[in-house]
Amino acid sequence: MKAAFDGAFADCAIAYSYKTNAAKCITTTLCDVGLHAEVVSGPEIRLAVTDGYTPERMFFDGPLKTLDELQLAVNLGVRIQLDSAAEAEEITTVAKRSDRPARISLRGSVRRRFGWSRFGFMPNEILPIADSLARQGLCVSGFHFNLGTNQLSPKRYGAVLRSWQSEVVALMKHCRNQDRFVIDIGGGFPARSAGPNIDIPPWEDFAGAAREAVDAMGIIDDITLVAEPGRSLVEDHGYVIYGVVAQKRRRNRRLLIVDSSGLLVSSRGSWFHPVHVSPAGPTRYDIYGSGCFEGDAIAKSARGPAHIAVGQRIILGSAGGYDIASARGWNRPLPAVWVHKSGELQQVDPRTVFNEYRILDGAGDIGEERPITGLSDRPWLS
Ligand SMILES: *Cc1c(COP(=O)(O)O)cnc(C)c1O
Numbered sequence: 102m103k104a105a106f107d108g109a110f111a112d113c114a115i116a117y118s119y120k121t122n123a124a125k126c127i128t129t130t131l132c133d134v135g136l137h138a139e140v141v142s143g144p145e146i147r148l149a150v151t152d153g154y155t156p157e158r159m160f161f162d163g164p165l166k167t168l169d170e171l172q173l174a175v176n177l178g179v180r181i182q183l184d185s186a187a188e189a190e191e192i193t194t195v196a197k198r199s200d201r202p203a204r205i206s207l208r209g210s211v212r213r214r215f216g217w218s219r220f221g222f223m224p225n226e227i228l229p230i231a232d233s234l235a236r237q238g239l240c241v242s243g244f245h246f247n248l249g250t251n252q253l254s255p256k257r258y259g260a261v262l263r264s265w266q267s268e269v270v271a272l273m274k275h276c277r278n279q280d281r282f283v284i285d286i287g288g289g290f291p292a293r294s295a296g297p298n299i300d301i302p303p304w305e306d307f308a309g310a311a312r313e314a315v316d317a318m319g320i321i322d323d324i325t326l327v328a329e330p331g332r333s334l335v336e337d338h339g340y341v342i343y344g345v346v347a348q349k350r351r352r353n354r355r356l357l358i359v360d361s362s363g364l365l366v367s368s369r370g371s372w373f374h375p376v377h378v379s380p381a382g383p384t385r386y387d388i389y390g391s392g393c394f395e396g397d398a399i400a401k402s403a404r405g406p407a408h409i410a411v412g413q414r415i416i417l418g419s420a421g422g423y424d425i426a427s428a429r430g431w432n433r434p435l436p437a438v439w440v441h442k443s444g445e446l447q448q449v450d451p452r453t454v455f456n457e458y459r460i461l462d463g464a465g466d467i468g469e470e471r472p473i474t475g476l477s478d479r480p481w482l483s
Contacts, residue, residue, distance in 0.1 A: 105304035109312040121331030125453040143170035206243025240276040247287030251295040255310040262314035290333035294372035339421020362390040378405030
C-alpha cells in the first residue's frame with residue numbers, strides 16, 4: 102500500500118486506524134515500518150504515544166472528542182479532524198489555553214446509499230465554519246472524509262474528491278502560510294469479508310483514483326495525501342480457532358457445538374467469514390457456540406468430513422479487524438491470543454489485544470464509583 106501511494110503522491114502518509122485492532126503487536130509493528138496512526142479517543146492517543154508514534158504522525162477523528170481530549174491533542178500537536186459545529190466551538194476555547202497552534206482539518210460528509218452520512222459537515226457548512234474559526238485566529242489546514250468500510254470501487258474516492266473540489270480549493274486559499282494542506286481520504290479499503298467471491302482491486306487503483314482527482318484540482322504538489330486503512334491491513338490475518346465439544350442431530354441436520362461463542366465475531370451476521378472444518382468433506386454441519394442462547398450460531402451448512410471427533414478444530418477467518426476489538430466473552434473469559442511473528446507463534450497478554458483501555462479509562466475497580474472523565478464538561482450527556 103505504501104509503495105502504491107508513494108508512487109502516486111510526492112508527499113503522503115498511511116495512518117492505521119487504531120479502533121480496527123489495537124493489539125500492541127500490530128500497532129508497534131506498523132509504527133516501526135513508518136505508518137502514522139488514526140485515533141478516535143483520548144485513550145487511543147495515549148496508546149499511540151506509548152507505541153512510539155510522534156504527535157505529527159497522528160490524526161484525531163470521530164464524532165466525540167471531549168474537552169480534555171481536544172486539549173490533549175492541541176497540547177501535543179495532533180491534527181484534529183473536526184466533525185461538528187459544536188466541536189469547532191470547543192476547539193476555540195481549547196486553543197486559547199495552549200501556546201501551540203491547533204492543527205485543524207474539517208471532515209466533509211459523503212453521500213451513502215441511504216443519503217448523506219451523519220459524519221462531518223455538509224458542503225454548504227464547510228466554508229462558513231472555516232470563516233468562523235479564522236475569526237478566532239484558527240486556520241483550517243486540511244480536509245477529510247471517510248467513505249465507510251469495504252469499498253470495492255476505487256472510483257468512489259475520486260468521485261467524492263471531485264464533488265468537494267471547490268470547497269477544498271477555497272479552504273487552501275484560506276490558510277496559505279501554515280502547514281502543508283492535508284487531504285485525508287479516510288479508510289474503507291476492502292478485505293475478504295466484503296463477500297465470498299470478490300476481487301479486491303490493487304492498491305495502485307485506489308492511489309490512482311485519488312491522484313487523478315487531486316491532480317484535476319491543480320494542487321497535487323501542494324498537499325499531503327493521507328489514507329487511513331484499518332480493515333484492509335489486518336482483518337484477513339486474524340483467525341478464531343474453535344474446538345468441537347459435542348455433536349448432535351436435529352432431524353436431518355448435524356450440529357456441532359464448539360468451545361467459545363460467536364460473540365467473539367460480532368460482524369458474523371453482516372460480513373463474510375470463511376469457516377474451515379478440515380479436512381474438507383461432503384457432510385454439512387451447523388456450528389453453534391458456547392453461549393447460553395439459542396441463536397449463538399457460528400456457521401450454517403459448513404462442509405466437513407463425515408466423522409468428526411470432539412476436539413476437532415474449526416477455523417473462522419477474516420476475524421482480525423473490528424471483531425477482536427469488539428469481542429465479548431459474556432459469561433466466560435476471552436480466549437488466549439497467539440501471534441505469528443518472525444516465523445514463531447507467541448502467546449501474548451490478552452490485555453494488549455482486547456483493548457484494556459475500555460476497562461481502565463471508564464469504570465475503575467469493581468465496587469468503586471468514579472466519574473466518567475470528559476462528561477463533566479458536557480452536562481447534557483450525563
Ligand atoms: C474506522 C475508520 C477508519 C478505518 O476504516 P476501515 O474501513 O477499517 O479502513 C478510517 N478513518 C476513520 C475516520 C474511521 O472512523
